[in-house]
Amino acid sequence: MHQSNQIWYLMARSLSRESTPEEEAFLNNALQQNSALQQQYNILKSFWGSEQEINAASNIEGERKKISRILQLAKVQELLPQKEEKPVILRRILKRRRLLIKVIMYAGILLMVITTAWILLGKNDNNITKKAAALQERPQQIIATQNGSRTRTMLPDGTTVWLNAGSKIYFDNDFAGATRDVRLEGEAYFDVVKNPHRPFIVHTAGIDIRVLGTVFNVKSYPVDKTVETTLIRGLVQVTRQGYPQQKPIFLHPNQKLVVQKILEVDKDKAAEIEKKQPIIKYKLAQLDTTIKESDRLETAWVYNRLEFRGEDFETVAGKLERWYNVTIVFEDEKAKQLTFNGSFENETVEQAFTALKTASPFNFSISGHEIFIKSVTKVN
């Protein structure tokens, strides 16, 4: 420490309250002899102290939410280990004895896990998939909507379900098992009654959506190539059926998850690819939280609104078909490429199509429940 720089060391220590009494005394002495420096020091001292106020300015509401989320996440973590670690630990034991010793140190839980794992050996690819399959065999409650209608219903546990047009849900009559299982084809909006002892699981198109008291929307029509899950409140965990080793995806409020479906045809090929590169193909997006829930695209239907944004006519037609219970026939390919933004609340079919036509020109004719679409020809 050079003599000339000593003053800086002392000032720094004093400001940070790290200096000894001797150092303080020495500093005071030096500063008394140099008024410029003394002023300097005073300024810095002010500057130092005021930082406390900034950190104090807080966002109470936001903090509360964060903290409850942390606690929820912690609960989820605590609930999961049993199901997740079984296959992993089993493999490790077979491969590496060293780990076995370490593992046995956590005796209690592990012993139980190992025994259960041995018993379910081979069958335990995924408890949840088994349940999904079982669900299809037992006698069930089915709630279905046709095209053109939406419905709202309640499950035996008090969970409210809104079903969009052309959708079906299947669940056990008594709904009283260790988990609450529902199978979905189509689109539904769930407001799940919280019950941490009985997780609520939605099975659809190869994925399982596991929730703990939340509000969320699932879009999974058989014709769709993807499954979309939008979380409004709470927390969900999404896993791919049959791939227990893949890490689950957690959804936080205002996030939307789009997962690629594996089509039946591709299953074998896909399984091979995924053995080498086990990644769920998905996209996780953050939704704009400044938009009110009732104004959002993903859940517009719950508020009786049909919405589309920048979607091509073919996709829009799919939505229109279900919404109005009509069949739409495209007479040429060009018309399918038109894109639309729009939102319909109370319009009739004709009104809707007229509106669409003003946005992007095309010709249409309605005959009963059928609508024929033709693009505008230039000769016109």
Add this chain to the structure above:
Amino acid sequence: MTGNFKTIQQRIFYNDETALAALYQAFYVKLQHFAKALVHSNEVAEEVVEDVFVKLWCNRSNIVTIDNLTVYLYVAVKNNCLNFISKKAKDLIASPFDFLDIELSEGSPNPHDILITAEMMQRMQKVIEALPPRCKMVFKLVREDGLKYKEVSQILNISVNTIDAQMAIAVKRICTAMGIEKSRKELPL
């Protein structure tokens, strides 16, 4: 801001959720800033801090074994950030902050204090922004977060002597920039 957290530790051990809340409240802003300096993203920083608290709560049965909760939290955040950046980044822990572009907290003290003019404020901020990365990080942790030299040395894995030196450099630069010159008797660095 490194008071005694022993009571909070105990309360957490006994499953008191309000203690976790209090701890979070006390630290999250600083930890997020710290994390952001490393990962450059608000979302990732928030997530890292959240993960650290989730893990803390999950392992609350071991919490009383932690000697210094402050250091633990910062180190946990640091490690999570480095994991996020890359596995290889762990090797850089020896000189961790030379490569990083560090932003200090955006809130600035109220310049309407008698002693500090707005112009002086600006000059100081400018100097602080221009500090070399490691110096800047040390200065931030000591001044903004109120950590002790010893804690900073544990978190950043550098010696207390180095911290002394870095702080001295920072103070010197700020004073020099404020335009008030030292008396001629003293020699420049």
